[in-house]
Amino acid sequence: MCNHLCSDKWNQLKEQAEVINQPENHLKNLIKENARLEKFSLKGGGIFYDFSRQRLDENTLKLLLELAEERKLKAHFQAMMSGEKINTTEKRAALHTASRDFSNNAVLLDGKDVMPEIRKVRDEIKAFAEKIHSGRITGSTGKAFKHIVVIGIGGSYLGTEFVSEALGAFADKQIRIHYLANVDIHNFGKIAASIEPETTLWIVVSKSYTTAETSANTEQAYAFMKSKGIDPAKHVVTVTAKDSPGDDPSNPVLASFYMFDFIGGRYSVTSAVGGVPLSLYLGYERFERFLKGAEEMDIHAKTAPPEKNLPLIAALIGIWNNNFLGYPAQAIIPYADPLRKLAPHVQQLYMESNGKSVTKHGEFLAEQSGVMIFGEPGTNAQHSFFQMAHQGRPFPIDFIGVINPQYTQYQTTSKGVSNYQELWANLIAQPMALAMGKDDADKSKFFSGNRPSSTILLNDLSPENVGRLLAFYEAKTVFEAFVWGINPFDQFGVELGKKLASGIRKEMAAKNQNKDHCFDQSDAIMKFYLETLFSGKL
């Protein structure tokens, strides 16, 4: 099978991979090149991206840029930002970039400017947050809100969680944030044990307002409020599509904020999905600064020439490592504890977008699409799975460094350096150790090296930089999709499991209704699990 991927350019890159796989092109040799860092690093969109420790040379980069040209990556990105319906299977636009557009330009969708609606929602969020923070809106017993619980799953919370953790040091509104995503009752139970019902605001985030987990958790939250004598109409906010069941005047809530079908869940943290909880937790002003950082990266991705374009080059390197050098996974290792939820967020963003096997023209792909993403903060990861990174199965790594920490008051020294310098000593050492390796006659102490990584630097963990980093990974994700010609905005892969679960749920409901119900309609394995659950023991 061979489809459009088998172009001349693709084949030239296959040949180039054979060149790079030669021993003389081991990374320990490549990085000795004169001005290696200058040639293979970029500054743009407010961040720095160093790919000097990737397994490539100037010819590789040239071929990859020609591939970018052939696949029209920038044209696709511009089409996306301008409202074209590039989510072809669902016949939708993908306008997450509009949610952080502060220009005065129109963004036309079916001939209509979407920006007035977007600005209106932002203004509503700002006004609402101010009323909560000033105490003009309180809970049903008159107390100020001290807890917010975000009820939502997948794209309705992972991005928000990433940002709230990244900027948690700035949360000065005396409000704690909790995430009720899992339908597992343990998630609810843990939250119920740590909030006060009178001071808790529940934010239900669901575009359709029919997501099974979110509906079930919302029902549980309503029952909980009522059992505590709390009026849900004064404690619930919805973020949902216009005219969804969550936007029903017969079921009054404190406020409703709209989300739009032209912004997909995993790209939605800069919309009301992130906007409502983050503005309450951090203040609207910080949320807007976060948006402006993302906007800056969007403009960079849209306008910078390919050879200067950070997310585009990062995407080409992703393709290179995956399709040509054969690495099936990638790790994201921020040397910054507040970025601890970046990897889970990008894991969703990237794996749900690019875990596909069909082109947008409905053909099976001849090559592998997206890789697996995982990661933990450094230096923690060094003491966890970096043994494998150095001496086992290799995987490319994105290292992320932050020059200035959020906390400056702790300055003890150990071995002549501050703790933050110690962190950086490791951040500097690891990519080099992975690249260089080390010979040793004792093979258990031999390091093969030639293990690729990039290093991204941020000036600090400001709201702007968190926005830039988010938009960098969003743009990288879609640029890779454009190379393969897949649609990164649908997710039909989640449907089959949902459908089977629906059949099983019906069997459970029947048993709840009638204890004598047998599961004879189910296949033998499923029947075993149903019977085990209802029997209550192994």
Next chain:
Amino acid sequence: MCNHLCSDKWNQLKEQAEVINQPENHLKNLIKENARLEKFSLKGGGIFYDFSRQRLDENTLKLLLELAEERKLKAHFQAMMSGEKINTTEKRAALHTASRDFSNNAVLLDGKDVMPEIRKVRDEIKAFAEKIHSGRITGSTGKAFKHIVVIGIGGSYLGTEFVSEALGAFADKQIRIHYLANVDIHNFGKIAASIEPETTLWIVVSKSYTTAETSANTEQAYAFMKSKGIDPAKHVVTVTAKDSPGDDPSNPVLASFYMFDFIGGRYSVTSAVGGVPLSLYLGYERFERFLKGAEEMDIHAKTAPPEKNLPLIAALIGIWNNNFLGYPAQAIIPYADPLRKLAPHVQQLYMESNGKSVTKHGEFLAEQSGVMIFGEPGTNAQHSFFQMAHQGRPFPIDFIGVINPQYTQYQTTSKGVSNYQELWANLIAQPMALAMGKDDADKSKFFSGNRPSSTILLNDLSPENVGRLLAFYEAKTVFEAFVWGINPFDQFGVELGKKLASGIRKEMAAKNQNKDHCFDQSDAIMKFYLETLFSGKL
């Protein structure tokens, strides 16, 4: 290159993989076999393990069991438990199983029974925890302890964090637990903002007491206590090797508990490493119940015949999926929110143990050793990376189900089922959807199926079951290592990075001493990073 892995048995399994890769052996066909579940599931060590949705048949299993025989897996495990120095590179035993041995049998190491020392430490932990809980030991200002901060990294905290999260619903000692692992000052800053110095006990966990991150964090903690007028001698506990710098009478602490060189970090949660913090957080009695669950699984792994041995079979399936079917990664998806830290723990346990490329005889392995491990709780993962699991790059999955939740008081229903039943409907549906797939003329809605998974069931999230689950993954990890003939107890792969970091630290210290210090000794790339950090901006 071909070493001992290329045995006849190995080659027969290669041929068997070709058979299983035939279209007629698609999982949707294999699982139709009569009594499929009965043939390919096991109960033992207190848990249930279903591998009916793995891509294997009776002949595969027979060959794998013959491989187990050839590689003497059980003999190796018994040697490990009986104190043989199977950590050959470091000339140490690997006696983590002794730390949960409640029999009266001796465990001899160099002719000396280690059990009296182990029992003594357990008794000391029990007595100490009781004194803390009863208020007989308080902080230096007379207040009861309400916070414990575990200072330790890698194996000194990941297992403890896993268990404390799994059993957090039972934490009734009015004590909160925090983990200070990362030398990143953000980790310290966040904890400092959420504790009260007067009611905080710091537990420093480090075998050598020289781990750079832990030393730096301990220094910072001491400075913090002193700045708040707190006497560290009354607020610090150490868990360390006898005669380490943490066991120095000239530096008095509240208590010291010993760890032994025959228990490696990533296997140490059942020793004082987990014992001290978990006994304070949960009570010693629950910690002991956790140990007894682990002991039960150890005895099962040691004594059950191979064809009935859960971790041994799970290890053989790991080898099958990795070396014969070619899957480079594995996901762990507990349908139980309290098990949210299981995947990060097993990620360390497994990847640090089996991320090797050298046999214990010092030869390079001809085949790949361990796979990459990642995971998040279900159903969350379904709304994150399961798109890829169903339609993108395939990876085997361990699903984990819990029959009875820790919380029973929340019983609202949605669509006729409770939230916990909804969770289970998904747990039952996913392995089947992955195995079966679905035809569809629209290729974007086509599911190839044939994606393997196992399902593990626990009766509940009791301390015993958490212990069983932990010991299951520990035993599975070492059984896989025994197949390859690698040493799962060393970690020389972390040394090169440490060494390079040490050189960089010296450069930083020189600059801290003398502002005019240049980094001309460093390579151009490292120099750039050093200058960037000291300049404070990009």
